[in-house]
Amino acid sequence: MRPERVASETLYNGRVFSITLDTIREDGHEYSREIVHHHGSAVIAPQFDDGTLALVRQYRHAAEKYVLELPAGTLNNGEDPLAGAHRELEEEIGVVASKMEKLCEFYVSPGFLTEKMYLFVASGLTETAQNLDDDEFVEIERHSLADLTEMIRKGDIEDAKTIIGITLLGFQANS
Numbered sequence: 357m358r359p360e361r362v363a364s365e366t367l368y369n370g371r372v373f374s375i376t377l378d379t380i381r382e383d384g385h386e387y388s389r390e391i392v393h394h395h396g397s398a399v400i401a402p403q404f405d406d407g408t409l410a411l412v413r414q415y416r417h418a419a420e421k422y423v424l425e426l427p428a429g430t431l432n433n434g435e436d437p438l439a440g441a442h443r444e445l446e447e448e449i450g451v452v453a454s455k456m457e458k459l460c461e462f463y464v465s466p467g468f469l470t471e472k473m474y475l476f477v478a479s480g481l482t483e484t485a486q487n488l489d490d491d492e493f494v495e496i497e498r499h500s501l502a503d504l505t506e507m508i509r510k511g512d513i514e515d516a517k518t519i520i521g522i523t524l525l526g527f528q529a530n531s
Contacts, residue, residue, distance in 0.1 A: 362386065372430060373471075394471035398440035399428040401459070401477045401521045402449050409504060409525070410449050411518065412494040424497065424507070425515040426522075428473070437461075437474035445478055447487045448494060454480030459524045464516070475521050501525055 359382035368375040373394045380387055402410040409426075416423045429444035431437060438456060446452055456476050464471045488494065499507070504522045507513045513522070 390468060392469045392471075394430070394469060395433050395435070396431045396437065396472045396474065397428050397517075398431060398437050398444050399426050399473050399475045399517045399521060400441050400445045400449075400456075401426050401475070401525055402445060402451060402453070402481060403477055403479050403525075404481055404498065408498040408500055409522075410451075411497050411499065411504075412448055413497055414492070414494045419514075423515050424513055425518045426475075427494075428517060438476070441474065441476045441478070446484055447489070448492070449496060450486035451478075451481040451483050453478035454482070459521065459528075462520065473517055475517065475524070477521075477525065501529060 359380045361378050362381050363379040365377045366374060367377055367390070373392050376391050376393065378389050378391055380389060404410065411424050412427050413422050413424045415421070427444055427448040429440065429447065431440040438458070441456055442453065445456075456478050459475045459477055461472055461474045463469070464473060501522065504513065505526055508519055508522060513519060
């Protein structure tokens with residue numbers, strides 16, 4: 357039986373997420389949890405015909421450095437993850453995909469965050485044009501799967517969603 361939420365107080369409402377303080381009752385005990393609510397994200401591994409993958413390098417203020425990562429973006433409220441993946445792929449990389457396959461979905465940090473990421477591999481890519489948001493400044497880089505795997509091993513790629521995506525693609529390539 358799932359614990360019961362007996363109270364929830366909104367502490368913050370922002371553009372990308374909100375925070376509540378929830379009171380939970382479990383086995384006769386009550387405790388509080390601060391929960392960050394997020395609509396979820398689509399993550400895309402764009403795979404070109406030559407076998408390279410497109411990633412974006414962008415400044416991440418929380419990490420205080422430029423990070424190389426698979427393109428991704430927040431889903432709009434109620435947006436289908438596949439539709440979000442197609443939208444984000446064209447916005448960030450400037451391509452559309454004739455094929456989009458879901459590799460997995462995962463919670464980012466389920467101890468306090470509701471965000472679920474939906475990871476797709478995109479192929480059959482056709483170039484269009486980037487359509488970045490006003491606050492997005494990205495540099496596109498293309499690398500082979502082997503090079504990306506080595507970059508993970510060396511610590512040059514530190515982003516979890518990217519590590520998961522590259523690792524899963526490596527498993528697929530070796531099976």
